[in-house]
Amino acid sequence: MLTDPVLLPRLTPLLNRIDASTEGGDTFWRWHLVQLAVLGIGIKPVFTERMTFTEGKRIDFTHTPPAGAAEWTGAEGCYLLSDAEPEDDGTPATQLEISLTVDVDLPLSRLASPVVTRTMRTTLDRTGDRFAANLLRHLRTRQR
Numbered sequence: 399m400l401t402d403p404v405l406l407p408r409l410t411p412l413l414n415r416i417d418a419s420t421e422g423g424d425t426f427w428r429w430h431l432v433q434l435a436v437l438g439i440g441i442k443p444v445f446t447e448r449m450t451f452t453e454g455k456r457i458d459f460t461h462t463p464p465a466g467a468a469e470w471t472g473a474e475g476c477y478l479l480s481d482a483e484p485e486d487d488g489t490p491a492t493q494l495e496i497s498l499t500v501d502v503d504l505p506l507s508r509l510a511s512p513v514v515t516r517t518m519r520t521t522l523d524r525t526g527d528r529f530a531a532n533l534l535r536h537l538r539t540r541q542r
Contacts (some may be wrong), residue, residue, distance in 0.1 A: 400477055400494075402453055403427055406497045409532040411525045426462065428491065429473075436502075436517060437510060443471035443502070455479055461501070470503040482542075491542070494533075496526065 399405055403416035419429040431443040447467060448462040475498035481534030483489040486487065500522065506514065533542055 399533070400457055400479075405536075406467045409536060411532075412521075425451070427459070431471075434521070436504060436514060437506060439504060439506065441471070441502070441504070445469045445471045445473065447473060472501050474496055474499045474501075498522070 399409070403418040407413040407415050412431050412434070414430045414432050416430070419426050419428070425448070426446055427449050428444065428446045433440055433442040435441075440463075445461060446463050446467075447459040450460075452458075457477040459476065460474055461469070463469040463472070475496065478495040478497070480493045482493040483488055500518065502514075502518065504510075504514065530541065540541040
């Protein structure tokens with residue numbers, strides 16, 4: 399599910415769609431977010447990530463804008479998957495750990511940085527919580 403660019407936007411708040419492409423053996427996902435308001439400034443982030451998939455173990459993403467393109471938003475990070483203790487009934491379990499750094503270049507004074515950072519952190523925390531809930535619901539399971 400984490401490698402499906404069609405399903406992932408249905409599970410991820412703020413994510414409108416992902417356009418997937420392959421170039422020179424590399425996989426790229428162009429992420430299209432919904433419009434966000436940051437201190438009264440509306441932004442509609444679109445950014446390109448080089449995706450690296452290690453089957454069943456990890457997914458790495460690195461901001462890689464197309465040649466000559468300026469992207470004001472980008473992300474770096476990974477999804478780490480590992481085996482977890484099986485459920486009491488013996489059902490296999492997986493642990494998912496997400497590491498994510500988001501960069502946004504906004505037309506604001508550096509003095510606004512603390513407020514923007516707090517706002518972004520709160521937004522990402524809420525998005526992560528809702529993503530986790532949606533993922534668990536999709537899997538018809540619960541968090542341990």
